[in-house]
Amino acid sequence: MTPQITLLFVLAAVAVIVLVRWIASRTGLPAAALLPLLGIAYALLPGPNVSLDPGIVLTVVLPPLLYSAALDSSLLGIRRNLRIVVSLSVVLVLLTALLVGIGFHLFVAGATLAAGIAIGAAIAPPDPVAALAVGRRVNLPPKLVTIIQGEGLLNDATALTILKVAVAAAVGGGFSFPSAVGQFMLAAVGGVAVGAVVAWGVRLARPLTADPLLANAVSLATPFVAYLLGEELHVSGVLAVVIAGLIVGHHTPRLASGASRLQTSAVWRLVDFLLEGFVFLLIGQQLPTVVQGLRQYDTSTVVVAVAVSVGVVLLLRPAWLVLTQLLPRSLHTRLGGTSDEDDTDETSGAGQAARADPLARRLSGREVVALSWSGTRGVISLAAIFTLPLTTDRGAPFPDRDLLLFCTFVVVLVTLVGQGLTFAPLVRSLGLRANESDQARIRNEARSAAVEAALARLDEVAADEPGHAQAIDTTRGQLLARLARYRVRLDLLQSTESTEMPTSPEYEAALRIRRAALDAQREELLRWRDAGRLPDAGLRVLERELDHEELLLPSRRRR
Structure with a gap:
């Protein structure tokens, strides 16, 4: 396409993204589900179409989206929920890839186990963008938001590593279980190390980026540096980006200036908005590409392959969540989730800690249902499956490549549109809402504590600098007025028994x-x-x- 046509496409896409966002804000429907439908509608019209380039998606689109999500996540929250996050982002991804591979090998005529595991790896990692967008709008509890975020940050690295091993076996490179495990561990440990090194470099550069513009430039470059360095060292670049984002986001409140944080946050919100919009439009526009290669397959073969792919994705996730919550306590704490401390004696310190921290407890039945329906797939699945080579080492076509592309597209469409459109009604029907009153109370207690610390510091300054009494008194008066407002608000919050935000005329x-x-x-x-x-x-x-x-x-x- 000419530069003018390309620019026209970009501007038209931005217009559609803005329009869909406006419709979503008015109707409550998730933009992540509406945009693929519009992409499909455009793909069916005559005229040029935009093809998905997996290299561009994995190198240019994925790193900033993952890094921004990591910056917005809670390192402490993920650590508190590390067991369930790992069980979903590593163990469940492995099981999904394996079961889809076995299903293809047993029920799809002519399909190989390696090719089945390849598509299983592609469709295993959920893309949490749609679920989180809906969850925040319906005020999903913080525990579930943290789990969905943590799973979405870590599962891509697992899936892409499995995909590499499966493709190597499918094209003739052979398969060795010890070698596969070693490759996976090397990619994971190396990715963590690279991410930590990049985060350390960003931290060292903070004194040089006092200017908010410089700090913002460093922030935008960081995910690409982490990804390229990881890939160059043959470890998980995706995991490097995630670890760097989590560490940098954890230390940003202490190291960055207020102006830098405000500007960086605004820029990343815009980057997320545009990239996510383009990605979801791009998903729908791949329909002609994935359909055109199906003529060589019988209808029954296509139906069976789709049924295996969609069935495993939709059924295995709730089964795994239920299993991990029903395991005995000794196994549950190793595999299934967070802590079982809320079942301990109420007088124990552990039980009190579990009640004080709503993130540190087992999942309830309603939470299991909500998490089961939050596994929407997205562009990562399509980008991963499009990386399949056209031929094997012997020059033969890659086994069932066109069928794998179509099955992946159907899984993405079913979960992104089907689950995306129904997630909000499901959460509302389950009655899962964050305790707004309790969250506001914690924020106001923290505000009061911060003001009291400032007043204590003023007393120290007054003792050290007695000549500035007027300036100190003025600042103290402002702080006392602010503290009075917070205490009035706290009294109102502590007197209410409702979980809704109380109002005061x-x-x-x-x-x-x-x-x-x-x-x-x-x-x-x-x-x-x-x-x-x-x-x-x-x-x-x-x-x-x-x-x-x-x-x-x-x-x-x-x-």
Whole structure:
């Protein structure tokens, strides 16, 4: 395509993404499910189409999406849920690949075990984008959000490593179980090491990136550095990106300036929005490519292959989650999930810790159902299956490549659209909602503790610098006023028995008054600019001050 046509495609895609996001915000339907449908509709129209290049997806699209998700995740939360995260992102992925491979070998005419494991590896890792987008909108409990995030961050590395081993066996390279295990361990351990080294390098570069623009540039480059370094060393570049993002995100509050965090966060939100939108549109547009090679197969063969692929994906996940929750305590703590501490005696320290930390407990039945339905597949599955070679080492066509492409596309479409559209109603029917009142109480307690620490520091400053009493008194008065607001809010939160966010007429009125005051200041600044009394450069500086002040006002869901 010419540059003009390419630009037209990009602009049209952006327009569609914006429109779908607007529709999703009005209807509650997930954009991740709507965009593939529009991509399919476009693919059926006459005219040029966009083909998926797996190299570009794995090298250019995947690293920033994974890194951004890792920055937004909780390293401590994933560590608390590490057992269940590992059971889903490693053990379940291995089981899915193996069972799909066995199913293809036994029930699909002419299919080899290696080719079946290859598609099993491709369709094994869920893409949590759709599930998390819906989950946050319906206020899914933090424990489930953390598990879905952790699983989505780690499962791609497992799946891509299995895929490499299966493809090597399918094209004639032979299969050795000890060699496969060694390759997997090397890729995992090496990926973790590379990610830690890259995160350490980012941390060392912090003094050189005091400028928010420089800090943002380093942040955008980090996932590509981690991925390319990992791949160059023949370890898991995907895992390197994830580990680097988790470590950097954990230390960012301590090392980065406030201006850098605000700008970096805004840039990554835009990157996520555009990349995810392009990816989901691209999924739908692959329909002609995956359908055109099916003429050589009998209908019964296609139906059986699709049934094996979709059946294993949809049934194995809930079966595994139920199994890991029903295991005895000694096995459960090794395989199944988090801690069993909430079943201990209430007077024990462990039991109190489990109740204090809602992430540190076993899954309930409703949580198992929700997690079972959150395994939507996405572009990683398609990109992985498109990396299958056309021929084997002996020059023969790769076994059943076109059939594997079609089955992968069907799995992605069924889970992304089917589960994506029904996940929100399912969560609502299960009554799974985060305790908004409890979360707000914790935030306000932390705010109060932070202000009290600031007041204590002022006392130290007053003792060391007695000549600045007026400035210290002014700052103390501002902090005391803020602390008074937090304590009033805490009293309201602690007095309510509802899990919903309590409202206070005085609190709501105070927010309206403060926003009205900010609006009046903006209007006056604009009158000064329009009258020629304030240059545009000065207006932008003053507007930025007001914008930062407005950011301090809590939103409805974050009080």
